Amino acid sequence: DAKTTQPPSMDCAEGRAANLPCNHSTISGNEYVYWYRQIHSQGPQYIIHGLKNNETNEMASLIITEDRKSSTLILPHATLRDTAVYYCIVRVPNSGGYQKVTFGTGTKLQVIP
């Protein structure tokens, strides 16, 4: 799995958009970008994933650059409940029987009232 780089921490005002960047310059053509978050003392929660097109769901939007070397997770209207550690992961989906997800250090997002 390709390595990712994320800033260790970010602050965002409540109600504003939170934009979390991720660099994955060594991503290969068949690797997807996945985002998970971990709220304190809970298991990771899946947010969104994509290959090359921008994606949006009820939780967030994912913007992937044209060269696919970086991406941005956007939480359009951050709330206090969005305070968590956000992990960006790149991997090949359904890659044989070995589907492990390897976590980096992630970005600790603090939403401020």
Place this chain on the structure above:
Amino acid sequence: GAVVSQHPSWVICKSGTSVKIECRSLDFQATTMFWYRQFPKQSLMLMATSNEGSKATYEQGVEKDKFLINHASLTLSTLTVTSAHPEDSSFYICSAHHPNQPQHFGDGTRLSIL
């Protein structure tokens, strides 16, 4: 969507005892499950891959005789921490692979060894 249940959510026990943690996929069959450990203020570290009907694959540095993994059915994997000691105190998290969905994680088990 797919849901993974982990039990117990927390456990406190004396040093030297063995502790079993269960991980269940609730509405899908999971041929592969994963076990992670997380120490305070650190990221999740993969311990092992649990494969239904075969031996688990352990990551480097993880003692297979210390952390016994059994994946006897397509919906259940168990992790047993044998002869637990205070240094085994941690947050243990399982995940299950669904063939057509992203990996789903349990809510974790906080293990405290006195």
